[in-house]
Amino acid sequence: MTGYFAGRSLADLGRGLRSGSDTSAGLLARALESVDPSLNAFVTLDPEGAAAAARQADEELASGGDRGPLHGVPVAVKDIIDVAGLPTGMGSAHFAGNVAKEDAGCVTRLRAAGAVIVGKTGTHEFAYGGSGDVSVDGPCRNPRDPERISGGSSSGSAVAVAAGMVPLALGTDTGGSVRIPAAFCGIAGFKPHYGAIPTDGVFPLSPSLDHVGVLAATAADCRTAYRALADLPHREDAPPGGGPAWIVPFETDTDVERTVRALFPDAPSERVDLRGLRRVFVGIQDSEAYDIHAERVAEAPELYQPATLARLERAARTSGWHYVRAVRERERYAREVAALLDRYDLLVLPTVPITAPLIGATDGPMGPLQPSLVSLTCAWNILGLPALSVPAGTVRGLPVGVQLVTRRGAEDLLFAAAGTLPD
Numbered sequence: 182m183t184g185y186f187a188g189r190s191l192a193d194l195g196r197g198l199r200s201g202s203d204t205s206a207g208l209l210a211r212a213l214e215s216v217d218p219s220l221n222a223f224v225t226l227d228p229e230g231a232a233a234a235a236r237q238a239d240e241e242l243a244s245g246g247d248r249g250p251l252h253g254v255p256v257a258v259k260d261i262i263d264v265a266g267l268p269t270g271m272g273s274a275h276f277a278g279n280v281a282k283e284d285a286g287c288v289t290r291l292r293a294a295g296a297v298i299v300g301k302t303g304t305h306e307f308a309y310g311g312s313g314d315v316s317v318d319g320p321c322r323n324p325r326d327p328e329r330i331s332g333g334s335s336s337g338s339a340v341a342v343a344a345g346m347v348p349l350a351l352g353t354d355t356g357g358s359v360r361i362p363a364a365f366c367g368i369a370g371f372k373p374h375y376g377a378i379p380t381d382g383v384f385p386l387s388p389s390l391d392h393v394g395v396l397a398a399t400a401a402d403c404r405t406a407y408r409a410l411a412d413l414p415h416r417e418d419a420p421p422g423g424g425p426a427w428i429v430p431f432e433t434d435t436d437v438e439r440t441v442r443a444l445f446p447d448a449p450s451e452r453v454d455l456r457g458l459r460r461v462f463v464g465i466q467d468s469e470a471y472d473i474h475a476e477r478v479a480e481a482p483e484l485y486q487p488a489t490l491a492r493l494e495r496a497a498r499t500s501g502w503h504y505v506r507a508v509r510e511r512e513r514y515a516r517e518v519a520a521l522l523d524r525y526d527l528l529v530l531p532t533v534p535i536t537a538p539l540i541g542a543t544d545g546p547m548g549p550l551q552p553s554l555v556s557l558t559c560a561w562n563i564l565g566l567p568a569l570s571v572p573a574g575t576v577r578g579l580p581v582g583v584q585l586v587t588r589r590g591a592e593d594l595l596f597a598a599a600g601t602l603p604d
Contacts, residue, residue: 184215184345191402198253205235205253212255215346220322222340226300234297252295257341257350260301263382272306272316274484285382287393294409302337306489308386311554314540315488329537332362339366350396355386357558359394360570364532364582370396371403374589375565377411387469390562400599426451426525433534436576441531441583458560464507467496522588532570532582569595
């Protein structure tokens with residue numbers, strides 16, 4: 182089943198709302214009709230709360246009030262982000278029955294922009310994994326092939342957008358959790374620079390790496406949503422640079438690399454120590470994640486999914502010196518990549534080195550494929566840089582993504598470059 186919003190851009194929806202050919206209440210009805218339970222994208226729907234928000238949006242537009250491009254648009258929110266009055270379950274039995282008392286900061290901004298929150302989308306348990314198939318709510322299924330993973334941890338948000346259930350969804354990204362499912366599901370996913378969108382009211386995984394991001398069908402729609410959600414008092418124009426550089430990936434399927442490289446055939450090749458950055462990422466993320474979960478692991482380990490508990494038990498063995506070294510090395514890598522971005526506008530590389538595996542293929546203490554999933558995305562969380570994944574074509578019938586990275590303040594370069602790529 183293809184939902185109503187497949188192929189409908191935010192600009193198209195906005196024109197319909199403002200011309201009167203569409204209403205927010207009508208769009209909400211279309212969203213609810215488009216939900217496909219077999220894909221398991223949503224864990225909670227809020228038809229009553231959404232209907233009240235849609236009525237308000239329609240009344241405001243009718244009286245001349247306009248909150249901007251998200252006004253009246255149905256939106257989904259990842260289930261580690263608090264929405265007042267709705268469950269926040271984190272994909273875990275630990276939080277069964279937990280209902281949020283207040284909106285997260287990013288949800289407050291969504292509401293201020295006039296968006297209509299349809300419901301909460303599935304997540305990898307506690308957002309601690311890139312596959313999206315480890316959750317008390319069951320796996321989110323890839324709309325391109327329901328036997329395959331959606332990617333995670335913003336799994337349900339990607340599925341909801343890719344299947345046309347909603348035109349926009351919020352996710353979070355600690356090591357690639359917006360961009361990985363975007364690539365696997367054939368849509369766009371944007372992680373802004375660190376701190377661009379507030380994380381209060383978002384359950385933490387690794388606070389120094391956590392970002393709130395957006396998922397939409399296109400890069401243009403990600404840009405629209407980002408500008409509505411981020412605190413941007415003025416438009417930051419990027420200084421001229423030297424075009425894109427191809428960052429040589431590692432451990433990447435040859436066909437995936439060839440497909441993505443073909444989009445930038447003339448970009449010079451440069452090397453970033455992605456393996457070293459992945460080691461830094463693991464040292465920092467695991468230390469911070471175990472700090473968040475230590476008491477739960479001690480008091481109720483049986484409530485975790487086995488794969489999550491195994492990851493946390495491994496994280497508990499991260500030594501203090503490993504964390505200290507990782508923090509120190511992050512600063513060195515930041516200087517090296519900043520120097521590279523003084524020479525180039527963009528860094529480009531595959532988003533994920535493989536196509537979407539079958540559900541269950543990433544099981545295990547780390548999952549045999551879990552490190553691979555974040556191998557090309559986690560560097561940009563360590564460095565806090567803006568990163569965008571957009572579709573790059575298909576390999577063996579499955580979507581692959583190209584990842585574009587730039588310096589803080591030059592986000593529009595990413596969206597401009599994405600706009601030049603073939604559909």
